[in-house]
Amino acid sequence: MAKFFGTDGVRGVANKELTPELAFDLGRAAAQILALNSDSASPRIFIGKDTRISGDMLEAALSAGICAAGVSVTLLGVLPTPGVAVLCRQLTADAGAVISASHNPFSDNGIKFFSGTGYKLPDHVEAAIESLLNNRSSIERAVGDKLGRIDCYNQAAADYKQFLLSKFNYDLSGMKIAIDCANGAASSIAADVFNSCGAEVVAIGDKPDGCNINNGYGSTHPQALQDFVKDQMADLGLAFDGDADRLLAVDSDGVIVDGDVIIAICAAEMAKNGKLNGNRIVATTMSNIGLNKAMAKLDIVVDETDVGDRYVLERMLETGAKLGGEQSGHIIFSDYNSTGDGMIAALYLLGVIKSTGKSLGELAQIIEKRPQVLVNVKLKDKHGWRKDDRVAQMIANAERELAAEGRLLIRPSGTEPVVRLMAQGPDKQRLEHLIEKIAAAIKAVN
Secondary structure, eight states: OOOOOBTTBEEEEBTTTBOHHHHHHHHHHHHHHHTTTSSOSSOEEEEEEOSOTTHHHHHHHHHHHHHHTTOEEEEEEEOOHHHHHHHHHHTTOSEEEEEOOTTSOTTEEEEEEEETTSOBOOHHHHHHHHHHHTTGGGSOOOOGGGSOOEEEOTTHHHHHHHHHHHHOOOOOTTOEEEEEOTTTTTTTTHHHHHHHTTOEEEEESOOOOSSOTTSSOSTTOTHHHHHHHHHHTOSEEEEEOTTSOBEEEEETTSOEEOHHHHHHHHHHHHHHTTOSGGGEEEEETTSOHHHHHHHHHTTOEEEEEOSSHHHHHHHHHHHTOSEEEOTTSBEEETTTOSSOOHHHHHHHHHHHHHHHOOOHHHHGGGOOOOOEEEEEEEOSOSSGGGGOHHHHHHHHHHHHHHTTTOEEEEEEOSSSSEEEEEEEOSOHHHHHHHHHHHHHHHHHHO
16 A cells, blocks of 8 residues: 655655546545535535745645545645635635645645644555555546535735734834745745834745755755845844744854744743643654753743654643644644744744843753764665664663663654654764764664
8 A cells, every 4th residue: 555645745756656646536535535524515625835846736736636626726825824824714614725845845845734733744644545445446526516626815914914913913123123034935925024013024935936945045054145145234133944833043143043942932921921721832853952941941841742843742742732843843833823834933932032121042051961862864664774783773872871861763754755863962072973873773674
């Protein structure tokens, strides 16, 4: 049985792995599972996309597949992933889809789905869609007047901007903010939102051409923003990824403030104002140990879960936590949105800066980060190393060595053909040695 869904939808090289044919059948299968079984008399799925050149092709194929199943489509155009989640709720769609490969290179693309309430699909629903894809003759075909129709909603970006401003209507005048939109979905939205709050905004990575998304810009390439912040003498910088569901920040000295630190800053402010339900947050096994220690000083519980914002959200819903996220910048404020939202994270962080009168650099001192080494090993087979006894022994030895003061995490990426190796501990040089040995052993297995 083929496995189509990773940790964030179906991804691959556009027109090679993620083909129009697959997108068409994925549309048919998703429509049958997500919309035809709903109570709606006229079921409808919203589709948004980022700025990749392949987005138009996949949008056309996905839309055709949905219509072939008897479900109508509303095209939202280029819109951040969290904006699609918002509009699904506001305009009562049966489901939503986003065509994006997030932080991946422009040649990749992906398709991920939301329920009508704006939540990413749980595993069992994705499994039901996969089951149909593996038995495509069982997917229903509409005929005659049962076919779906396609229309466009041209107010999508304006609606999302209005939603953001309705939640964070404060005065940012006097602040100079540098932004990096990764030449992605935030390019036509972010500056307008911050300008509307009174900030002076300077931008890079805001001129998408279909092929430059994430190319040297955005949250996975922060050096451009670090230099830009210092050149512009900005108070801080904000970097989004291709579909704007992630945020990383840069202080006025060009120092990166990652997701762990942003979560800690916001958690402390929420706890002070009695808005952190149960005095708990959710983080992942990739988070820096410094986050746990900083939160412990404030009597804030940190629940850890697997890597992936969908798993963060699941734990938040289980525990009632109002804040959770990842070091990579996926940050969820459940009072405002049902998924990671880079714009909401940015606005909340700016609100803390404004209300405390402290700079981002000062606020970032809340965490004393432990040394952390992260290496990505590109492999054809992301799982073969698991069966190698030598690799297993090396991992076991490293885990024993780090047990008291650190941690080791090795996992296949759910979105890229790589294995991610992460080690934390008191001695960075020792961590680098451990990771290099394990990485070399994993490469040798392939």
